[in-house]
Amino acid sequence: MIYYAVVPMELAFFDESQTPLEEVEIEGVPMLVRKHNEREKTIVRLLSADPAHYLDPRFQPGLRISL
Template sequence: MIHYTPLPPELIFYNPEESASSSLREVMIDGVQMLVEINPTMELKIVRLLSGNPMHYLDPRLQPGNILQLIPKI
């Protein structure tokens, strides 16, 4: 693999904490793909939207930092 970047490789490939990213998950909620952090209480905190629709970024419910609750549907 060729990595083409002005950043030094030791900065990119240095891995501070292997477990740091374990709580980050990619999920699709109502057609919007997003990166969320899962709390121990099973709440989802939005970290980043991965959508290509610019309107999704204006949706107040989908702002980064918002907490979504996982409620099982019966």
Template sequence: MIHYTVLPMEVVMEGIDKMEATSVEIVMNGIMMQVQPLNSTQATIVRIMSCDPQNYLNPRYSPGSIIEFQPVG
């Protein structure tokens, strides 16, 4: 991505080193996906990482969908 601005690079990138990665990778029904946890049993799908094109066509696993899962522990 190219970002054109008159601001100095220090201003544009300020605070980027303090950002936390809130997404985690899980496997659900054999599909690896990146999710953002909402609470201990729910998460929002950020993206799926699968080699099977049928997984991308399943509306249950579309980005933004909220899923229920059981934490492993």
């Protein structure tokens, strides 16, 4: 099935059982993260307008980070 929408996939297929997303800024890069515990989060989506941030392997969606 192909689904075309102007809204982000996270909003179109919202599942209330998932942890809510939190907007944070890490090293100057704004992103949405999913919180696992107080120290660990998973990057869900980058919100940056700078294309170089999307090429940086430190900010790949799905990457688990410690704060």
